[in-house]
Amino acid sequence: MVAITEFQKIGVGLSGFGVFFVLFGVLLYFDSVLLAFGNILFLSGLAFIIGLRRIAHFFFQRQKLRGTTFFLGGVVLVLLRWPRIGMIVESYGFVLLFKSFFPMAFGFLGTVLNIPFLTAIFNKLSGSSSSMV
Incomplete structure (x- = not known):
């Protein structure tokens, strides 16, 4: 059985709230504040779950750089209050990152x-x- 640390439990909570806020932001016609808050919570939760070194290794692999660029570019666009374009770019990056x-x-x-x-x-x-x- 794998032991789950307290940081990983916090990360699961943060990621869960992040997904909730992103879905809620989409339901409320792409509310940029909710989407930005959800993106920040999701990425910070992911960092808590798998650690900063592993997350950097996952996102910055040579074959995943294009997906990472689109995903993080979409997050930046959402943070700059262009939620519709940002979510489209972010979704495309998500598909490229996780297609395997x-x-x-x-x-x-x-x-x-x-x-x-x-x-x-x-x-x-x-x-x-x-x-x-």
Whole structure:
């Protein structure tokens, strides 16, 4: 069993509040203050969870520099009160950063949710060749 430190617990809380504020900001027609606050909370929570050295290593890998540029550029645009353009740029950067993670996540969702129709869709999205539907 992996021991979770107090900093990681604080990081999960900060990240959770960050996601909440970003979603709430989008629901309120891209309120720039809520989006900026959510971005700051999410990034600080991520730093608390995995640490500054690991977060720097993740974001500044050679193959992820384009995604990092778009993601952090979107955060800066949101902070400069251009929320719509910033969220579009940030979303594109998020997809570029985590595109290698999506097939694994879809495969996991396909196994957790044992609904035949959804399992077939998640298996197709994850690239899995198992036909156990």
